[in-house]
Amino acid sequence: MQDFSKTPLLDRIDSPEDLRKLPEADLRQVAHELRGETIDAVSVTGGHLGAGLGVVELTVALHHVFDTPRDRIIWDVGHQAYPHKILTGRRDRIRTLRQGGGLSGFTRRSESEYDPFGAAHSSTSISAGLGMAVARDLSGKHNSVIAVIGDGAMSAGMAYEAMNNAGAMHSRLIVILNDNDMSIAPPVGAMSAYLARLGSGRTYLKLRDVGKQLAKHMPAKIDRAITRAVEHARGYVTGGTLFEELGFYYVGPIDGHNLDHLLPVLKNVRDADVGGPVLIHVVTQKGKGYPPAEASDDKYHGVNTFDVVTGAQAKPKANAPAYTRVFAESLLKEAERDDKIVAVTAAMPTGTGLDLFAERFPTRSFDVGIAEQHAVTFAAGLATEGYKPFCAIYSTFLQRAYDQVVHDVCIQRLPVRFAIDRAGLVGADGATHAGSFDVAYLGCLPDMTIMAAADEAELVHMVATAAAYDDGPIAFRYPRGEGVGVDMPEVGVPLEIGRGRILREGTRIALLSLGTRLGEAQRAAETLAGYGLSTTVADARFAKPLDRDLLRKLAAHHEVLVTIEEGSNGGFGSMVLYALSEDGALDGTGRTPLKVRTMVLPDVFLDHDKPDRLYAQAGLDAKAIVAKVLDMLGRSEEAAKSLIA
DSSP: OOOOOOOTTGGGOSSHHHHHHSOGGGHHHHHHHHHHHHHHHHHHHOBOOHHHHHTHHHHHHHHHHSOTTTSEEEESSSTTOHHHHIIIIIGGGGGGTTSTTSOOSSBOTTTOTTOOSOBSSSSOHHHHHHHHHHHHHHHTOOOOEEEEEETTGGGSHHHHHHHHHHHHHOOOOEEEEEESSSOSSOOOHHHHHHHHHHHHSHHHHHHHHHHHHHHHTSOHHHHHHHHHHHHHHHHHHHSOHHHHHTTOEEEEEEETTOHHHHHHHHHHHHHOOOSSOEEEEEEOOTTTTOHHHHHSTTTTSSBOSBOTTTOOBOOOOOSSOBHHHHHHHHHHHHHHHOTTEEEEESSOTTTTTHHHHHHHOGGGEEEOOSOHHHHHHHHHHHHHTTOEEEEEEEHHHHGGGHHIIIIIIITTTOOOEEEEESBBOOSTTGGGGOBOSHHHHHHTSTTOEEEEOSSHHHHHHHHHHHHHOOSSOEEEEOOSSBOOOOOOOSSOOOOOTTOOEEEEOOSSEEEEEESTTHHHHHHHHHHHHHTTOOEEEEEOOEEESOOHHHHHHHHHHOSEEEEEESSOTTSHHHHHHHHHHHTTTTSSOSSSOOEEEEEOOOSSOOOSOOHHHHHHHHTOSHHHHHHHHHHHTTOOHHHHHHHHO
């Protein structure tokens, strides 16, 4: 294990300007110290480690060569931006990463002028960079714009849409393809570095331009043929034909851990004008320089806190199985009984639990890459042929495929099963990954059935329900993290569509929960009962179709009705209000006029923190539910307590 403990050069760097003052001979040591600081910081906070370790040398080189923040560096997704944060004035706060009130785990415009674009979902950097480059040109400025995008993010159609547009616009944009997995074209040592340096240099570009000028005096067909032949020949040598066809000047591949290779190429690209966008193909190793990460299958992509010496990650004490695991194991059981069940994920087999499915049923499992739009329509195609696709996508990632859900699934009423992970607030990943909107954006779609699991046992039954349902699209949502510790069924039993359940009977207050706030509703009911307020607790199970019979019963026999959900306004509570208004339950004609309130996530993007703190901040814990009921009755909590004193 290398010794990362001493950081004499890094201690002298408060900003990239300080880095640029150092001689190039010192940069290798800076990279060594920066790698150690990144490892040590993430060992304390947890987070995304492997991606950052893979771009340490690239980060140092970029900030040394380019005049940041005047020159813009856009890190796609932002998983790899921890070393960047350390070099850009945030080292003193780096051990607050992903903690409440601390640094974001991704780039964020409000956090630093060195973060020109906020990112946490992939494949946006080239589009954003092109926008910045065009804005620069319109303003008559001359700064550089650099988008750093990983090979995984290049599997998304949006990246190619942006490249196609950039190639046609001829704006000066630099795209760095960080190839750390696919190995599109592995570097071949000194010759590869020499070709990259030669191809990005002014001498070659001048010769290229002279050739173009000569070719212009030839007939148009010959001019085009010569130009294409030259670029194709260079592409065959360096592997960039695809990018050349999209209109990019291709440089590479080069070793992303060798500063002697990186620095001259970056300088050449900075100083030369190739008449359009440039793509630099940099090959790196995820987890580079930290043996436990290098040896791990996922290269320590996302880690808990860990021991720096051994690499052993801290394992939280589990009292109940994780919802993701429950989904995965339940789906396996259903697939054992039904060979028409197939599974689809968009580059998140481990995150969604479908890695287990792929091990057991490799021919029935499909990872389509970071391509949620394609995943949904691909699943729709499977459904047309009688298969039962389970499309497992995080709530916020499914937002990227909304048109496909509407047009390709719902309008055709195809039985695609949407397993929506990360429903509700997710903690350290913050607003970009919080599943706040899926009930609202799916609930307005005709023929869509939506379920929400209140606990891990309910999730088992909802997987079985989805497997048995063939009348149209169906979705079930569940949160990140562990269940609540209920007894687990051996097998799932399909639920009656659109039927909820009552867990506690009362006479005055009704709490109607959708999802895993049910436990908080039950705790609130206990408190309210202690205040002499008899309380019913019901689990809706279905946001759509609503259990109208249950809703009418609650409205008819209670003075107060409160809905509780882990989602935005416009979701379950809004659908309940609509149903009650249609039934005339809000007209105030009953013996005791019904008072109704909806408890939803606040109309703000909540920052990263521990989930229990976030739900308290959102006003969706037991204490907030009690306060809401007492307020509806015109009582304070102090007054309620005094009645039972």
